[in-house]
Amino acid sequence: MIFRTLAVSFAGVLVSGPVFAQVTTDAGTIDPAKIERFFNQPGYSPYAGHNYPMRPLWGEIHLHTSWSGDAIAGGTRVGPDDALRYAEGHEITSSTGQQVRLSRPYDYMMVADHSDALGVMSGVLAGESALMADPQLKKWNQGMNAGGAEASKVMIEIITAQGEGKLPKPMTDNDTQFDMWRKMTEIVESHNDPGRFTALIGYEWTSNFGGGNNLHRNVVYRDGKSFADQVRPMTTFDSEQPRDLWDWMQGYEDKTGGKVLAVPHNGNLSNGLMFSTETPDGHPIDQKWVETRARWEPLYEITQGKGTSEQHPSLAPADEFANFEIWDKGNLNVKPKKPGDLNYEYAREALKRGLKLEQEFGTNPFKFGFVGSTDAHTGVSSTEENNFWGKFPNSEPSPERSTGNAFDFEGRTIKDWQLGASGLTAVWAGENSRASIWDAMKRKEVYATTGTRMFVRFFGGWDFAAEDALRRDPAAVGYGKGVPMGSDLPPVPDGAKAPSFLVAALKDPLSGNLDRIQIVKGWLDAKGEMQEHVYDVVWAGDRKPGADGKVPLVGSTVDLPNATWTNTIGAPELIAVWHDPDFDPALKAFYYARVIEIPTPRWTAYDAAYFKETFAPEVPMEVTERAYASPIWYTPGG
Template identity: 35%
Template sequence: MTGRRREALLLAVVVACAAAARGEPPYVVTEEREPCAAHDPERSVYFGDLHVHTAFSQDASTQGTRNTPRDAYRFALGERIGLQPHDARGRPLRSLQIGRPLDFAAVTDHAEMLGETEICKTPGMSGHESLVCRLYRRFPRVAFFVMNAKTSKADASRFGFCGPGGVHCLEAARTPWREVQEAAEGAYDRSAACSFTTFIGYEWTASQQTNNLHRNVIFRNARVPDLPTSFYEAGTAEALWQAIGKECLDRGDGCDALVIPHNSNISNGLMFRTQRSDGSESPITADDARTRARFERLVEVMQHKGDSECRLGAGTTDELCGFEKLSFANFLQKYLPFLREPPDPRSFTRAALLVGLLQQQKLGANPFQFGLIASTDTHLGTPGAVEEYQHPGHGGAGAPASQAVPKGLPDDLEFNPGGLAAVWAEENTRDAIFAALWRREVYGTSGPRITVRFFGGWSHPANLCEVESLVKAGYADGVAMGGELHERDASGRAPVFAVSALRDPGTAARPGTPLQRIQIIKGWVGNGRARQAVYEIAGDPDNGASVDLDSCKASGPGDDALCAVWRDPDFDPAEPAFYYARVVETPTCRWSTWVCNAHAVDCRRPDSVPSELAPCCDPGHRRTIQERAWTSPIWYTPAPGLAAPEGTG
């Protein structure tokens, strides 16, 4: 009997045992572990971070990050860990701890273990005076992009010195990859406590002329490919999906993976294209669309490098689209401001969801049927470090802090601490959470742990918020976030949605912020054109809640809980549509305001403000933030129904 067949058999036994122990879970169990003490068929919400860089990412390590994947998981579990810079004895000069542990996390270091660095740009770094750096500086600033451009070509070839049979290359990449896997295994709680789940993952870091196409790959369990697929092996997203298909799904041993794009906001419109990237520029086919939908079932709607939901002025008057926007369309424009232009409207998830509906009509398959999550993209090895009041700067493309504790703002003014991924799962295990990610029964938050349920159906009663059975009815008579509604009754009745939210309870030391409002965002295709509308369904946008910018003390009303049942008043059964909910808190101080206040910056006396704190007084400085949650959409498709993408889950 081959090893694989033996494993498959073992798997079948495990599945059978698990099913017998507590009724069939609605997902395939692919791993052997103790059953959880707490298992809720109606699902609980778990909060995590699926985008974390550690010292294994060269852009992090050259900024002084020493935290390893192990340290990152310790941090996620609530331990205090050190942050750069380090003193002579290797002691960190800063440290950080989150107020409460995360439920799950994935370390996603760059598959390209040798990312670009900015050493030569940064005086004082060792290596700054090297020959190469002296030459770099003849081309001030541009060097960075030339270096980036070198890795941005789709035909970048492997280097020729990998030794006989590529042995050195393989060995070199395997060691850190093994470490990533061991750290994930070492922090995964397989006991009945089910207190913490880890996922093995990596970031595939491709860009086109600095237009960001980056994606994270998250694996379901410990069965993963021998090596991560980097930009060097797969220069396009299509090639990445193909590699994962070949090296993971086709193995038939339970290996499974999702691909999660991020920072479409700085993709210059390229993240959600409907042309093939093979150079032909021919339109994607139905098969292409289905392949994409198979892998890219989620997108990061928000993270350290800004919000990707929507952009004001790009087909919408939705003023909440102004949230955490970057002012550039790609990395080239970040560093060369004279090139700046507003981000391409096609870069945003709402626009892509709309294009998906149009593609669905055209091809019979929707390439952009994705749910929404958020994460941090920390480059400090600090998953879940989303608190505004103690944002240390996440490094990466932000401000490095390898040599000195930043005297002013620890991050670029436009950047932010990032957000969290929330999932509705039966229990805190890899299989249950992965299945939730697959179902898209997930949502993103800009940091707080807001609880949101979102159900859609045809027959939900108007008093659903008044009864105890909202959740039971939500599942029984409809679908949860991430699901699909199909034309059902000929009466042409409009679908009904229920959104119920609880504010973040916070901690004893820092209670959560009250909620202000719930909105439903609808996108649809009418007369062949993409349309969108925002409906206020609960709370009060003008409730007068505010925050004192000097003390960061909030005042005014707000709600502990909001709930509403809403029937689409403008429904046309012939028009395909998606609906998602946005739950918005009352205003609080943005991270930059906390820093500016800590330094007692007084913008009325410009002479008193040191240059490193000048951004505090920038006219574009957004001093407050209305933190929020975005649910995954529920789609409505006129008959004939959508072909469900194949796969597990």
């Protein structure tokens, strides 16, 4: 039988075949009412006509290569080209001569080498004659080529000299830096392949104000080489003040028409400066400071290899999951903290303080989403516990890292085992391109994980119902009835009693099952005091909350001697609709989702099994991987 297609154009609409029969009268003429009903009703495919992102894109924006002075001094020989090849899924040779490959390629990557002395130390390592005229650089050349402890000593000296503003003059030459920058953007451009792999352009501005107080920011470009090459990246030789970086960003956009954003690093190493209500040089923050920070810094690095900065257990003793990969001995140079410093270093405290500052200034400077990165200085981005390559080459897999030092500043040490295999950023972008990924970051539709690749959806609104959690397409109902992570709740509609949230998580197929999903709420009470509460929203199994309202721990199936586990506990997916039981429409608040996996072996357990080594009793051997969805904010009056 031959099927003959009839096509009729009516009011600009092409109508054919079976559709024609549904929009005509019995006499065969077009019925406008039927046209209106047919084309305005949902189609059979639930995905046709929707432009929301259907899967997260995985990667990170904080990886260092041999073009960073401290990395090459510490033995890193993997440059930006190989680092990007590795992120694309290729096997490369690490700086210690071992073969390494990701379990699954990334969707995007940003090499974020230090703008200070970008690439210069490769010339020092090679002994270039112009650089060897400087006695300090000649000494460093000898130490780097000696390797081992001597090379590590050079790395520490470079970090210290940079923090004190005492780097040799050849390392601070602007023309040299600009030349190296243009070579860097050329390498990055050669790897950018929209739709398959996105190579973002960016750099790290490395302010160590006051000697090791970490105020680092990564600058992320939306643009390509033709834009990025027009303006020399800012260095700390120009200024160590974040406000001057923000001015640089404004200048870049004014000159090029391009776009940039900045991402502050883990605040746990800032010794109280990252979220202080004073500028680093001791002046009270003002209206301009608040508004400028809010504009340029929409994200915060909540987890990385040098610690997770969600919340400190001493600040939230009721939160049994706050004590996770905490690194709190001091700042970047391991200088001890002063009383009160912790209050200004962690994301949850900053989010609450942001609400308080918004009451004073009308703008919230700490209204940020969450990203995770490694901050690895090896050229190897590694976040899987069984594939962890450390911070520097001396922390790459070996029997020695069971007792080795990751950092040693005049006897103030951080052990290798204190490093965490963290983290990654999932971006809900419509397509794999620079513009789409950057735009998702700017609107904060991102979430951080400690290395796992679980899927997480988080939406807020006013009329989510329990049956919405039965849907197999949470995005459709989430975008249809609410707003996604990183957004503001719309104004309270008439009749609404409390906000509702739809949250869903699907396990990483290579990682552990899910223990639970929690929603963390922070708010200002009627007296303007900062408050917080962690709610268990949905969990695996038939556990019941105790008298304290807490759901018992899920247990553990970890087999430490063999560094393995079974997914016989937990759940592969969790989804729920939750209504805030303590909502007060007069009080500012924020909400974010935290998804916890069941315990699995930590990288230390894999090392112990592989190298037949024994770690000290205080070394953690299990880990509960997790994800942090960017917050959703509520403001009275909308």
